[in-house]
Amino acid sequence: MDPTKIGVHRRASAVPARRTIRRLGGMIQPARQINLALLGFGHVGRAFAHILLKRRKWLLKEFGLEWKITGIATRNHGMAMESAGLPVQKILRAWKSGRILDRYHSGPACSSTTDFIRLCGADVLFETTLLELSGEPATTYIREALGAGIHVVTTNKGPVATHFRALTRLARLRGVRFLYEGTVMDGAPVFNLMRQSLPGTRIHSLRGILNSTTNYILTQMEQGASFGAALQYAQDQGVTEADPLLDLEGWDAAAKLSILIQALMGGSTRPEEIRRKGISEDSGKLVRGAVRRDRRLRLVARAYRQGEKVIGKVEPEELEMFDPLAAIRGLSNILVLNTDTMRELAIVENNPGVEQTAFALFSDFVTLLRRPQA
Amino acid sequence: MDPTKIGVHRRASAVPARRTIRRLGGMIQPARQINLALLGFGHVGRAFAHILLKRRKWLLKEFGLEWKITGIATRNHGMAMESAGLPVQKILRAWKSGRILDRYHSGPACSSTTDFIRLCGADVLFETTLLELSGEPATTYIREALGAGIHVVTTNKGPVATHFRALTRLARLRGVRFLYEGTVMDGAPVFNLMRQSLPGTRIHSLRGILNSTTNYILTQMEQGASFGAALQYAQDQGVTEADPLLDLEGWDAAAKLSILIQALMGGSTRPEEIRRKGISEDSGKLVRGAVRRDRRLRLVARAYRQGEKVIGKVEPEELEMFDPLAAIRGLSNILVLNTDTMRELAIVENNPGVEQTAFALFSDFVTLLRRPQA
Numbered sequence: 001m002d003p004t005k006i007g008v009h010r011r012a013s014a015v016p017a018r019r020t021i022r023r024l025g026g027m028i029q030p031a032r033q034i035n036l037a038l039l040g041f042g043h044v045g046r047a048f049a050h051i052l053l054k055r056r057k058w059l060l061k062e063f064g065l066e067w068k069i070t071g072i073a074t075r076n077h078g079m080a081m082e083s084a085g086l087p088v089q090k091i092l093r094a095w096k097s098g099r100i101l102d103r104y105h106s107g108p109a110c111s112s113t114t115d116f117i118r119l120c121g122a123d124v125l126f127e128t129t130l131l132e133l134s135g136e137p138a139t140t141y142i143r144e145a146l147g148a149g150i151h152v153v154t155t156n157k158g159p160v161a162t163h164f165r166a167l168t169r170l171a172r173l174r175g176v177r178f179l180y181e182g183t184v185m186d187g188a189p190v191f192n193l194m195r196q197s198l199p200g201t202r203i204h205s206l207r208g209i210l211n212s213t214t215n216y217i218l219t220q221m222e223q224g225a226s227f228g229a230a231l232q233y234a235q236d237q238g239v240t241e242a243d244p245l246l247d248l249e250g251w252d253a254a255a256k257l258s259i260l261i262q263a264l265m266g267g268s269t270r271p272e273e274i275r276r277k278g279i280s281e282d283s284g285k286l287v288r289g290a291v292r293r294d295r296r297l298r299l300v301a302r303a304y305r306q307g308e309k310v311i312g313k314v315e316p317e318e319l320e321m322f323d324p325l326a327a328i329r330g331l332s333n334i335l336v337l338n339t340d341t342m343r344e345l346a347i348v349e350n351n352p353g354v355e356q357t358a359f360a361l362f363s364d365f366v367t368l369l370r371r372p373q374a
Numbered sequence: 375m376d377p378t379k380i381g382v383h384r385r386a387s388a389v390p391a392r393r394t395i396r397r398l399g400g401m402i403q404p405a406r407q408i409n410l411a412l413l414g415f416g417h418v419g420r421a422f423a424h425i426l427l428k429r430r431k432w433l434l435k436e437f438g439l440e441w442k443i444t445g446i447a448t449r450n451h452g453m454a455m456e457s458a459g460l461p462v463q464k465i466l467r468a469w470k471s472g473r474i475l476d477r478y479h480s481g482p483a484c485s486s487t488t489d490f491i492r493l494c495g496a497d498v499l500f501e502t503t504l505l506e507l508s509g510e511p512a513t514t515y516i517r518e519a520l521g522a523g524i525h526v527v528t529t530n531k532g533p534v535a536t537h538f539r540a541l542t543r544l545a546r547l548r549g550v551r552f553l554y555e556g557t558v559m560d561g562a563p564v565f566n567l568m569r570q571s572l573p574g575t576r577i578h579s580l581r582g583i584l585n586s587t588t589n590y591i592l593t594q595m596e597q598g599a600s601f602g603a604a605l606q607y608a609q610d611q612g613v614t615e616a617d618p619l620l621d622l623e624g625w626d627a628a629a630k631l632s633i634l635i636q637a638l639m640g641g642s643t644r645p646e647e648i649r650r651k652g653i654s655e656d657s658g659k660l661v662r663g664a665v666r667r668d669r670r671l672r673l674v675a676r677a678y679r680q681g682e683k684v685i686g687k688v689e690p691e692e693l694e695m696f697d698p699l700a701a702i703r704g705l706s707n708i709l710v711l712n713t714d715t716m717r718e719l720a721i722v723e724n725n726p727g728v729e730q731t732a733f734a735l736f737s738d739f740v741t742l743l744r745r746p747q748a
Contacts, residue, residue: 051715058574187716189571196570197563199740200432324722327701336722341425341733342561344724348698348710350717359715366573 031064037071037122037150039113039141040129043238044155044182045072046095047358048126049088055362063369071120072101073113075129081107081120113137117144124368126361127154131241133251133271135162146170146178151372153364155182155357157255161271164262168374177368180263182360184210184256185333188349192367194264201341203265207302208335209328210256212352213240213247214279214299218316219329222291227281238354239331249278250299250314257301257312260335265303267310274312283316290318296326324348405438411445411496411524413487413515414503417612418529418556419446420469421732422500423462429736437743445494446475447487449503455481455494487511491518498742500735501528505615507625507645509536520544520552525746527738529556529731531629535645538636542748551742554637556734558584558630559707562723566741568638575715577639581676582709583702584630586726587614587621588653588673592690593703596665601655612728613705623652624673624688631675631686634709639677641684648686657690664692670700698722 036052038045052059052067059065068085078099080086086104094100110116117125125145129138135158142159145152147170154160159167160180171178184190194201209215213234220230231248234240246252254274261267279299290297300317303310319326324346328334336346349356410426412419426441433439442459452473454460460478468474484490491499499519503512509532516533519526521544528534533541534554545552558564568575583589587608594604605622608614620626628648635641653673664671674691677684693700698720702708710720723730 055574062574188719189567192571193563193567197566197737199737200429200436321695322701322703324701324724327696327698329696336724341736342723342730343726345562346720346722346724348720348722350698350710350720352717356716362715363571363573 031060031066034065034067035070035121035123036067037073037117037120037125038069039073039117039125039127041072041074041077041101042128042130043354044128044357044361045126046092047354048128048361049092051355051358051362053089059369065369070122071107071116073110073116073120074101078102078105079110079116080104081110081116083107083121113141114144117141117150118148122150124151124153124365126365127152127156127159128361129156131156131158131246131252131255133158133162133246133255135159139163139167142167142178143170146174146176149174149176151176151178151368153177153179153182153361153368155180155360157183157252157259161255161258161262164259165268172374175373177372177374179364179367180259181364181367182357183259185335185347185349186352186356187359187363188333188335188347188352188356189363190260190335190347191263192363193347195367198339198341198345201339203337203339205302205304205338206260206264206336207300207325209298209325209333210301210335211247211250211253211299212331212333213244214250214253215328215333216331218279218283218287218297218299221284221287222296227284237331248280250276251278253299253301253314254312257303257314261303261310261312264337265305265310267303267312269303269310269312274314276313277315279316286316286318293318294321295319296321296323298325298328300325405434405440408439408441409444409495409497410441411447411491411494411499412443413447413491413499413501415446415448415451415475416502416504417728418502418731418735419500420466421728422502422735423466425729425732425736427463433743439743444496445481445490447484447490447494448475452476452479453484453490454478455484455490457481457495487515488518491515491524492522496524498525498527498739500739501526501530501533502735503530505530505532505620505626505629507532507536507620507629509533513537513541516541516552517544520548520550523548523550525550525552525742527551527553527556527735527742529554529734531557531626531633535629535632535636538633539642546748549747551746551748553738553741554633555738555741556731557633559709559721559723560726560730561733561737562707562709562721562726562730563737564634564709564721565637566737567721569741572713572715572719575713577711577713579676579678579712580634580638580710581674581699583672583699583707584675584709585621585624585627585673586705586707587618588624588627589702589707590705592653592657592661592671592673595658595661596670601658611705622654624650625652627673627675627688628686631677631688635677635684635686638711639679639684641677641686643677643684643686648688650687651689653690660690660692667692668695669693670695670697672699672702674699 071081073079078101080101139159217230254271258271261269333349445455447453452475454475513533591604628645632645635643707723
């Protein structure tokens with residue numbers, strides 16, 4: 001696999017009998033082919049597949065690109081590889097519990113996910129497995145893929161927060177991209193914004209509301225709901241992490257903050273080095289006290305420079321009503337950047353859902369098509 | 375001038391005796407040279423020159439680029455051309471009223487701005503002359519430059535709002551870029567955000583607070599200030615347009631909204647086609663009424679689709695306190711995009727100043743260095 005050839009990928013076996021052609025400024029050019037593999041095919045992975053199908057024409061028009069999915073591997077639904085491309089639409093329609101993928105498998109036998117990565121023939125691996133704070137086993141998979149010269153796009157905070165330097169270094173070494181827009185604020189451009197739209201900018205400090213579950217609970221409690229009822233509702237909506245303590249104790253926000261510090265501020269603060277205080281049933285008193293004083297309690301993540309170091313904190317804070325963070329309600333998120341070029345710039349994502357996380361994968365995919373090397 | 379050669383510009387006369395070299399992946403490469411001209415050298419133009427000086431090393435490192443300013447033309451301070459590059463630092467230090475530029479002139483005599491554009495030898499023209507709603511004379515200058523194969527970057531709303539199609543078409547035809555990030559929300563990425571970070575996205579509708587002067591006045595009146603005092607203060611801060619009626623009657627917001635509609639939504643709604651209602655002394659009653667109802671009055675710009683058309687409106691609206699627009703106070707701006715990929719996404723610029731508008735010019739400059747053709 002030669003990742004530098006992503007723009008001119010034309011495997012003899014991969015080109016269909018009647019080659020797709022397109023007109024570009026009057027010239028007829030064959031479409032370039034790209035192979036994608038999905039590791040994890042839960043809500044986000046499937047929503048991403050829907051986006052790919054919907055944007056097939058757009059990708060062809062914009063990049064002269066034809067894609068196929070040559071592999072999907074999951075924890076509970078089996079695994080499938082097909083070098084001619086899996087019938088994604090059919091798989092999505094037939095989706096249900098059980099090892100449904102196995103029947104579409106037509107490649108060599110795989111005994112492990114590592115085998116899958118090595119054999120699936122992908123140019124790009126989209127990794128959306130579950131968050132484990134340790135970052136494993138996802139880090140092993142990502143390392144395997146990058147090492148094999150496969151671009152990796154992930155929405156998984158664990159590996160990025162815990163092994164940021166090692167993984168970005170490995171990607172650079174192998175001349176491929178390692179992108180992770182979906183790890184913070186779903187598809188709202190954060191890393192891409194800095195990379196593309198704030199050239200030469202230094203972030204002095206940043207703060208934000210990065211965890212939807214706790215913000216939802218706090219704003220529900222403001223309106224009189226109990227902690228338990230608000231948490232239950234958030235869980236019913238499917239927005240909490242599989243283990244809700246990761247949200248409540250501030251681990252999710254700390255992992256995101258750690259990624260922001262490492263990717264945007266050049267710091268090296270890992271999740272466990274972030275001062276962290278979450279919310280619990282006892283927060284009710286603080287919430288009500290804040291409302292009485294015409295203020296709002298929010299779980300605020302902040303990072304600031306102290307000499308050469310970047311300090312990170314995740315804590316409930318009582319905010320003035322006119323603070324932009326106080327206006328963020330429900331599942332919405334905000335990130336406020338304090339910069340040398342643009343002073344204070346904020347980005348707000350309103351009530352995101354699974355489609356927005358999936359859009360992050362698509363947006364990273366486009367980023368790497370535009371610039372296959374970092 | 376061959377704009378497609380922006381990346382490899384090395385005029386014999388422009389290369390210094392000892393050629394600047396840089397290392398790139400072990401190879402030594404001569405720096406590429408680029409000539410810049412500034413049309414207008416007021417607060418924004420001078421702030422931009424400061425940014426260029428400050429980022430000289432960054433541009434060399436990032437793009438292997440050396441720049442010089444070969445021309446500056448102004449309405450009241452004279453004009454200067456120098457093919458070897460003007461002594462910008464010296465000019466900035468010596469800046470005062472009077473035709474100070476003339477003494478640095480060493481090119482052929484220019485009898486008009488059009489002459490200047492033709493003769494200044496620029497690869498990129500930065501246009502920051504005063505806003506005239508008609509778009510003239512700036513449109514003539516921009517057309518002249520684009521026609522001569524010169525990239526144009528502007529912060530001037532008039533020409534972009536009034537002649538969007540013609541100017542973008544001309545730029546495409548000549549293979550150069552026409553960029554205008556600074557026309558809306560100063561340096562906050564709006565057009566660049568859509569272009570780079572929201573691939574394949576369609577905007578269903580948008581709304582925002584786009585004019586700082588009126589927002590400042592409304593939020594001051596909320597706190598008890600009189601209309602006159604608030605306006606006076608805004609004028610003292612230098613944030614109003616030269617003619618404050620352009621702000622108060624909603625023309626500035628309408629021009630910005632028209633640009634958003636044309637550039638981001640594919641519409642063709644021009645400023646005069648936007649339903650427009652401004653604020654005045656009489657707005658005090660509305661402001662106080664809103665506050666009594668625990669709400670806020672804001673001058674809201676909105677655009678939405680109606681069949682094939684895009685409708686634009688600029689009007690004072692009474693908003694609920696939790697509306698993100700209600701939280702925007704003072705000189706701050708907000709733009710909320712309602713999209714098919716990201717649902718609702720907002721960008722907020724807090725208390726911008728002249729440096730932020732100048733950063734828009736720099737940010738567009740980097741955009742065109744990365745992608746010299748649209």
